[in-house]
Amino acid sequence: MRANKGITIIGAGLAGSLLAIFLARRDFDVSVYERRPDLRRQDLPAGRSINLALAHRGIRPLKALGLFEEVRKLLIPMRGRLLHVEHGRLELVRYGRTPAEIIHSISRPGLNRLLMDAAEAAGARLLFGQRCDDVDFHSGAVLFTDEATGRRQVVNAAPLIAADGGGSAVRQAMVKHLDIQVTEDILPHGYKELSIPAAAGGRHQLEREALHIWPRGGYMLIALPNLDGSFTATLFLANRGAPSFAALQEPEALLAFFQKEFPDALSLIPNLQEEFYRHPTGMMGTVHCPQWHVRDRTLLLGDAAHAIVPFHGQGMNCAFEDCLILDGCIAEYGDDWEKVFAEFTRLRRPDAEAIAEMALENYAEMRDAVRDPKFQLQKQLGFLLEERHPGRFIPRYSMVMFHHLPYAEARRRGLIQQAILDELTAHADAIGQVNLLHADELIRRKLGDTVGEA
Numbered sequence: 001m002r003a004n005k006g007i008t009i010i011g012a013g014l015a016g017s018l019l020a021i022f023l024a025r026r027d028f029d030v031s032v033y034e035r036r037p038d039l040r041r042q043d044l045p046a047g048r049s050i051n052l053a054l055a056h057r058g059i060r061p062l063k064a065l066g067l068f069e070e071v072r073k074l075l076i077p078m079r080g081r082l083l084h085v086e087h088g089r090l091e092l093v094r095y096g097r098t099p100a101e102i103i104h105s106i107s108r109p110g111l112n113r114l115l116m117d118a119a120e121a122a123g124a125r126l127l128f129g130q131r132c133d134d135v136d137f138h139s140g141a142v143l144f145t146d147e148a149t150g151r152r153q154v155v156n157a158a159p160l161i162a163a164d165g166g167g168s169a170v171r172q173a174m175v176k177h178l179d180i181q182v183t184e185d186i187l188p189h190g191y192k193e194l195s196i197p198a199a200a201g202g203r204h205q206l207e208r209e210a211l212h213i214w215p216r217g218g219y220m221l222i223a224l225p226n227l228d229g230s231f232t233a234t235l236f237l238a239n240r241g242a243p244s245f246a247a248l249q250e251p252e253a254l255l256a257f258f259q260k261e262f263p264d265a266l267s268l269i270p271n272l273q274e275e276f277y278r279h280p281t282g283m284m285g286t287v288h289c290p291q292w293h294v295r296d297r298t299l300l301l302g303d304a305a306h307a308i309v310p311f312h313g314q315g316m317n318c319a320f321e322d323c324l325i326l327d328g329c330i331a332e333y334g335d336d337w338e339k340v341f342a343e344f345t346r347l348r349r350p351d352a353e354a355i356a357e358m359a360l361e362n363y364a365e366m367r368d369a370v371r372d373p374k375f376q377l378q379k380q381l382g383f384l385l386e387e388r389h390p391g392r393f394i395p396r397y398s399m400v401m402f403h404h405l406p407y408a409e410a411r412r413r414g415l416i417q418q419a420i421l422d423e424l425t426a427h428a429d430a431i432g433q434v435n436l437l438h439a440d441e442l443i444r445r446k447l448g449d450t451v452g453e454a
């Protein structure tokens, strides 16, 4: 007979479902309360981040649980950014130095369904249509409302792990009852999802194994491939000003904007108007929360603790890495939750701040810098220096996407490397003009040891 200790998770999204598997495999009696209906039994609302980029940090926890072979069936490799520069010209900027250094497009609902099935198979109990409304951090009582019937119930739910996303109700309860000062930096830009359907026979209409970007300076359109031959495109644009979502309220303005800025994409999006006005304009922002846990009662994890803007494609990857690190803390401290939660917070907060910064910086890179010849020269030089100094000089993008050294360390080394690249390319327009002996000396002097990854 199992006499397992109970634990409650709020949210059966990407992080909550994955965490449920980790905890159930450690023989906890896991209950997951999810606000929405079971997405395995219904269609998802249109226009909400249909696909995502999965990278090394997200893959590691999946491998640790033996789930990656199943997940692999949902993946489309993306080898680089395919830039649609003005006048329809295409340029591929590869992501990594080696063919193995790629990221993958994956369907969000497809992955979420797989994780929910695996969580139930591991013994977790998933309860749907249950909205968490409030938490009493002294007694451990949680107030839930059944979304279908409106019936309210109070459940004794300590310890409680909140994986209820960027708008976390649990975090809001911490603000309300514990007087915590949370900052939510909302980006003045929003996003809109649009679809590029498959061509006849399920063929992709654009290069399949790439992340497409139409960089236009202050804004951009991107598109990620789906397995059915379609692409999900996302327009990132200012909410106000010119151009902006506010300025595109009339169909004529929308059409003129696409004709001028994205003529090749326009011909691939047959339902532009209908989708543009039906799909919601999504909000993006960064959550800075100074406290992630309440004694041994409650922990925030994933977007609930540290939502970030999506431009490094790391929100889910980071949330998955959270689950692996929390599992490591449990391996060390068992069910001494106060120690587990405190250690998790100590390990993860500096990293969450670092990836939040890097994600914001990446917006400027994707929509603008990628077009700059200096940026492309530095990218090329970065790969060359990595080849000359393996494990010591690793381009920052690669440290974030293809390695798992802590984000804060990636950011710290990235800043030193950027200074080195700036110095080396200050008077160079081509790789042949870079003084590589000076580069070697700078790297040895400024970067010190190679990075150690467990």
Ligand SMILES: Cc1cc2nc3c(=O)[nH]c(=O)nc-3n(C[C@H](O)[C@H](O)[C@H](O)COP(=O)(O)OP(=O)(O)OC[C@H]3O[C@@H](n4cnc5c(N)ncnc54)[C@H](O)[C@@H]3O)c2cc1C
Binding pocket: 010, 011, 012, 013, 014, 015, 016, 033, 034, 035, 036, 049, 051, 052, 053, 054, 130, 131, 132, 133, 163, 164, 165, 166, 167, 168, 169, 191, 234, 282, 301, 302, 303, 304, 310, 312, 313, 314, 315, 316, 317, 318, 319
């Ligand atoms: C446009 C866009 C593109 C993105 N692209 C990428 C990408 O390419 N790569 C990447 O790694 N990340 C990406 N992200 C980020 C990624 O979506 C999030 O970081 C990730 O979903 C976080 O997982 P989570 O489980 O913490 O939160 P969520 O996925 O938001 O899950 C939260 C769950 O909690 C439930 N919930 C919410 N409130 C309650 C409540 N009160 N009671 C009960 N349940 C509740 C929700 O219904 C949901 O199921 C992107 C985000 C956006 C907006």
